[in-house]
């Protein structure tokens with residue numbers, strides 16, 4: 001049974017108490033001001049709801065201090081600043097003005113990005129496909145602490161002390177724990193395991209010099225989507241979408257579809273800044289289907305738009321039937337997508353001829 005009929009039919013008593021009796025038309029009206037039909041060939045995606053450059057810069061200042069302390073991006077802190085990851089979180093969470101909450105999310109984001117750059121993608125920065133699996137398995141032991149007998153604990157701690165990315169994750173999770181409930185922290189740990197699995201799949205393509213078929217690339221991008229930062233939406237905003245709603249299959253479908261669409265925006269922007277061996281959807285389409293760059297970009301936009309239409313359709317139905325928290329979560333997801341789009345279009349990571 002889908003969540004829609006589920007919630008309309010016999011919601012549990014505590015849910016029924018929360019249902020405000022909104023119908024489909026009210027839910028559509030709720031989303032409508034945010035949804036504008038795209039012109040042909042244009043991205044079907046909202047823009048940022050808020051842009052507060054001073055708040056973004058404040059979070060970036062604090063981020064740079066933390067990055068220096070944990071030792072990530074050594075000698076490249078100017079580049080890290082130009083990426084504007086603090087600005088990213090300011091754009092993606094327009095209802096959040098507390099710099100510390102935004103910093104917490106930015107630390108998590110940057111720990112992930114540092115692992116992606118230094119372990120997975122950038123050979124010049126030390127990435128080695130043959131050891132990606134081992135490095136990430138060791139790293140997950142920081143995110144979801146490995147229980148160790150005392151005689152070997154010192155060896156494990158000694159290893160992590162020498163790894164700036166381990167330290168980045170340890171301190172980011174510590175900061176996250178200030179704001180997240182145990183269930184929200186569990187979600188994050190789960191999502192990291194999914195992300196790391198996807199990165200080992202990517203390493204397989206490199207080690208075995210294999211170009212994935214389009215469907216396999218899309219599976220990888222489903223696992224390696226924007227969900228890792230997006231699952232913190234309610235944590236930042238100071239509420240909690242309870243597990244029975246967050247993990248409901250239809251909510252999960254809507255949310256993962258949004259995460260997949262968001263990461264395809266990344267693929268549209270990041271291609272020119274990526275190494276020649278890196279994969280993105282336009283490149284995979286070109287290699288598999290012999291498309292020109294222009295045609296592959298157009299197809300990528302189409303795929304993105306299809307995902308977005310699916311998300312909006314599901315979100316509209318879920319908003320009509322779900323709790324106020326679920327409606328808020330879906331609206332916050334829409335706002336996140338708009339902020340993310342604005343960041344991709346303006347960050348120094350992908351614009352102004354930036355190289356990693």
Ligand SMILES: CC(C)=CCC/C(C)=C(\C)COP(=O)(O)OP(=O)(O)O
Pocket residue numbers: 109112113114116121224225226227228229263266267270274349
């Ligand atoms: C690093 C991170 C925030 C994880 C979630 C999504 C993700 C892996 C990315 C957006 C990075 O994807 P990609 O490696 O294609 O990005 P770059 O082109 O390396 O910036």
